[in-house]
Amino acid sequence: MHGDKSKGDFAANARLLRIAVIAAVIGMxxxxxxxxxxxxxSFFTNLFFFGVLSFEHRSPAExxxxxxxxxxxxxxxxxxxxxxxxxxxxxxxxxxPEAIEAILFGKSKMSPKVAVLKPLSSAxxxxxxxxxxxxxxxIMTGGAIGSLIAQHxxxxxxxxxxxxxxxxxxxxxxxxxxxxxxxxxxxxxxLFELRPxxxxxxxxxCAVAGFVRPLVLEGGALFxxxxxxxxxxxxxxxxxxxxxxxxxxxxxxxxLYKVEDLFGKLPFHWMWWxxxxxxxxxxxxFFQPRALGVGYDVIGDLLHNHxxxxxxxxxxxxxxxxxxxxxASGTSGGVLAPLxxxxxxxGAVLGPIMPGGEPALWPMVFMAATLxxxxxxxxxxxxxxxxxxxxxxxxxxxxxxxxxxxxxxVLVMRRSILTEKIARRGYHIYREYGxxxxxxxxxxEVMTAQVQTIDAETPVGTALEMQFGPAQxxxxxxxxRDGALVGMIDKAALLAxxxxxxxxxxxxxxxxxxxxxxxxxETCRVVANRLAVHGLERLPVVDDAxxxxxxxxxxxxxxxxxxxxxxxxxxxxxxxxxTPLHALRQRLAKARRGEDRIAS
Numbered sequence: 001m002h003g004d005k006s007k008g009d010f011a012a013n014a015r016l017l018r019i020a021v022i023a024a025v026i027g028m029x030x031x032x033x034x035x036x037x038x039x040x041x042s043f044f045t046n047l048f049f050f051g052v053l054s055f056e057h058r059s060p061a062e063x064x065x066x067x068x069x070x071x072x073x074x075x076x077x078x079x080x081x082x083x084x085x086x087x088x089x090x091x092x093x094x095x096x097p098e099a100i101e102a103i104l105f106g107k108s109k110m111s112p113k114v115a116v117l118k119p120l121s122s123a124x125x126x127x128x129x130x131x132x133x134x135x136x137x138x139i140m141t142g143g144a145i146g147s148l149i150a151q152h153x154x155x156x157x158x159x160x161x162x163x164x165x166x167x168x169x170x171x172x173x174x175x176x177x178x179x180x181x182x183x184x185x186x187x188x189x190x191l192f193e194l195r196p197x198x199x200x201x202x203x204x205x206c207a208v209a210g211f212v213r214p215l216v217l218e219g220g221a222l223f224x225x226x227x228x229x230x231x232x233x234x235x236x237x238x239x240x241x242x243x244x245x246x247x248x249x250x251x252x253x254x255x256l257y258k259v260e261d262l263f264g265k266l267p268f269h270w271m272w273w274x275x276x277x278x279x280x281x282x283x284x285x286f287f288q289p290r291a292l293g294v295g296y297d298v299i300g301d302l303l304h305n306h307x308x309x310x311x312x313x314x315x316x317x318x319x320x321x322x323x324x325x326x327x328a329s330g331t332s333g334g335v336l337a338p339l340x341x342x343x344x345x346x347g348a349v350l351g352p353i354m355p356g357g358e359p360a361l362w363p364m365v366f367m368a369a370t371l372x373x374x375x376x377x378x379x380x381x382x383x384x385x386x387x388x389x390x391x392x393x394x395x396x397x398x399x400x401x402x403x404x405x406x407x408x409x410v411l412v413m414r415r416s417i418l419t420e421k422i423a424r425r426g427y428h429i430y431r432e433y434g435x436x437x438x439x440x441x442x443x444x445e446v447m448t449a450q451v452q453t454i455d456a457e458t459p460v461g462t463a464l465e466m467q468f469g470p471a472q473x474x475x476x477x478x479x480x481r482d483g484a485l486v487g488m489i490d491k492a493a494l495l496a497x498x499x500x501x502x503x504x505x506x507x508x509x510x511x512x513x514x515x516x517x518x519x520x521x522e523t524c525r526v527v528a529n530r531l532a533v534h535g536l537e538r539l540p541v542v543d544d545a546x547x548x549x550x551x552x553x554x555x556x557x558x559x560x561x562x563x564x565x566x567x568x569x570x571x572x573x574x575x576x577x578x579t580p581l582h583a584l585r586q587r588l589a590k591a592r593r594g595e596d597r598i599a600s
Contacts, residue, residue, distance in 0.1 A: 044127025076128025
């Protein structure tokens, strides 16, 4: 027996191929943009800390400025404040919340200003010593490129969203060489759906970026590492690591927004706040130079345990303080690299006392757990750490720790570091999503099959008296001719039509226009959208669009039925199989109730 061909697993059409081709082009452009951003960061690092014009990579920790190093980040913050004040405020922040806001509340439209000023301001922020990563700015910039390209095509808002996200995560792929983690970042944080129409173009953009990256940047793992297989004893240690990393995520996120509130109470314009945040960076950088800048070299040293514990403790404390203050000041920079560094530092400190695994494992485990807990994206964090290191033996420890960190932050934090910023702007984001009950059910399952109709040859006066008189039972009726739908009529439309002398029968009320209708194989979601768009309360259901043979009616009240079924699944508790202990408890409870009745 063959299934209904009108019902498929996915809702997709030929436009998917067009969007995928555009996404491939965007993936390539985002890769070159990421290359330019990294070179721009190197340029400003050389300019600010070494006074030379060069694009060669150099760490700001190598500077010999002495006390003057305190002024450099403050100067960079001042420039960023001016760019934000007289350019666009959208350069402020770490990129991902701004991308989410554009997707959910801005119809995925970004301006050319963002595409130009975001990488420029971020390069200045990081190049002047800001403790940020390049991934946040490239996510925002790549997203802006995707959005701008999409705006030149005749696309829906949902299709623009897909191309915005494709550009954003392709840029992340180019920076870190992590295409699979980038796809999961899109799924867990940016797309707010898992459908072929969005997943396929995003995956293609990341794949293109992954193939193009070795042509402009170094290929291979950013931090190659190989650890031993973890034994069963390490499972508990991984869970503990996850909880500790989740606690650190909670502390960092809470501290960030408390400091941001303090900045909001300052008696001068926000334009000056990044300079004040830069001053804190400079002071921290004077005492701990390796806390300045992106710090990818520091992450590598932490993962390979090349730093003494005392140095690591000082580094994590300074990095946390200057990162919280500077990010709260509204400057421009990413959060992934700082989180990686702080998580790896915590693992390097605690690794020697963690049982069940070699010390080299724990910086990576804590790094992934911190990222997964802070961003509420545990699968992305696992794949991100794996692609950064190519350590296949660490997958299970990474999954355990990241899941525990995720669970901890979900239980103790109402919002993540990403959604808290958006909530403070007056928007609420619900991060849980699943299959809509209206998507799971079809019109044929909820429609009313027995329908009272009006024949098209019925005189209008007769119909007005019979169907719309004192005995009226429905607000509107389908008009049919030989069982085929002609249209829907209500009392107001009938009274208006009677005024036309040419209208004699009910069929005369309708011209050649195709009536608005539903098909049995359509989902309830499609029909709900159609009702909303046309401002209707019910639709006739026909067997097919050609014959228009009436099959039933569907109304707004019918669309409540899937939600009732969903509510029963979610809220009704059942015990389907009873254990002997459960039966014993029931007998004891009955015996107690019998004793109580005798006593009374």
